[in-house]
Amino acid sequence: MEKTGAEKRSINQMLDHSCQVQRHTNADRGADVYETPACAVEALLRVESIPNVVWEPACGPGAIVRVLRNRGHMVYASDLYDYNCGMPEVDFLTTDLRPPCSCILTNPPYQWAEQFVERALKISPLVIMLMRLAFYESDRRTHILEGRGLARIHCFRKRLPMMHRKDWEGPKANSGMAFAWFVWRQGHEGSTIIDRISWE
Numbered sequence: 001m002e003k004t005g006a007e008k009r010s011i012n013q014m015l016d017h018s019c020q021v022q023r024h025t026n027a028d029r030g031a032d033v034y035e036t037p038a039c040a041v042e043a044l045l046r047v048e049s050i051p052n053v054v055w056e057p058a059c060g061p062g063a064i065v066r067v068l069r070n071r072g073h074m075v076y077a078s079d080l081y082d083y084n085c086g087m088p089e090v091d092f093l094t095t096d097l098r099p100p101c102s103c104i105l106t107n108p109p110y111q112w113a114e115q116f117v118e119r120a121l122k123i124s125p126l127v128i129m130l131m132r133l134a135f136y137e138s139d140r141r142t143h144i145l146e147g148r149g150l151a152r153i154h155c156f157r158k159r160l161p162m163m164h165r166k167d168w169e170g171p172k173a174n175s176g177m178a179f180a181w182f183v184w185r186q187g188h189e190g191s192t193i194i195d196r197i198s199w200e
Contacts, residue, residue, distance in 0.1 A: 034107065035060060035061060036107045037063070038067050039160075039161070039199040040156070040160055040179070040181075040199050041068065043154075043198060043199040044181050045067075048128065048181070051073075051101065051103045052074060053073070053100065054075050054076070054104070054105050055099045055103070055105070055124070056075055056078070057079070057090070057104060058079055058107065058109060059077035059079045061083040061084070061085055062085035062086070063107075065077045068105070074101075076099035076101060078090035078095075098123065101124075102125055103128065104123070104127050105127075105128040106130075108129055108131070110132070113131055114144070117129060117144050117182075117184075121148055121149075126184070126186065127183070127184040128182070129181070130179060130180075130182075131179065131182055132177050132178065132180075133155055133179060135182065136180075136182075150184050150188070150192045151184065151192065152192065152194070152195070153180050153181070153182055154183070154197045155194060155196055156198070156199055157198050158198070158200070159177070159179075160179050
């Protein structure tokens with residue numbers, strides 16, 4: 001039986017929802033702040049040696065910053081907006097700011113993730129970013145995924161606890177997205193190692 005236009009739209013909406021396709025518009029996302037669960041940062045620290053001094057250029061309210069500082073790291077925190085954590089009004093994509101550190105570690109705004117990686121690779125020998133695992137499959141991003149020192153991808157065995165936008169008051173739901181830590185190390189040659197880690 002031929003489906004009506006309304007039925008087809010409903011089916012497409014369900015498919016989009018299940019795949020997390022355009023779940024929220026840019027206007028809905030606003031500043032695109034999704035706080036990183038502390039357990040995700042702790043999991044990273046179990047598998048990567050992080051330098052003592054780190055720059056977190058999309059710090060938001062400070063989820064990553066707090067974990068790193070609690071573990072003894074010195075963290076330069078900045079953000080485009082003022083969340084009472086670090087230096088506000090610092091646009092990572094255009095700033096001349098260069099904190100004296102050898103690692104950039106962040107959960108970048110999803111809509112600017114590619115630009116964040118491009119910028120970070122130009123100014124830091126070690127770049128670590130929490131992103132959707134699907135970031136790895138793009139042909140358009142070949143210039144930053146191949147031949148640029150992408151050493152490791154630490155994919156979480158289980159989906160991370162849901163990262164809702166800051167001040168989100170809508171319904172809470174489990175994330176349908178797989179996340180991973182992407183690690184670029186200057187001088188790395190050869191294949192990218194992909195492993196599975198646990199946040200529990």
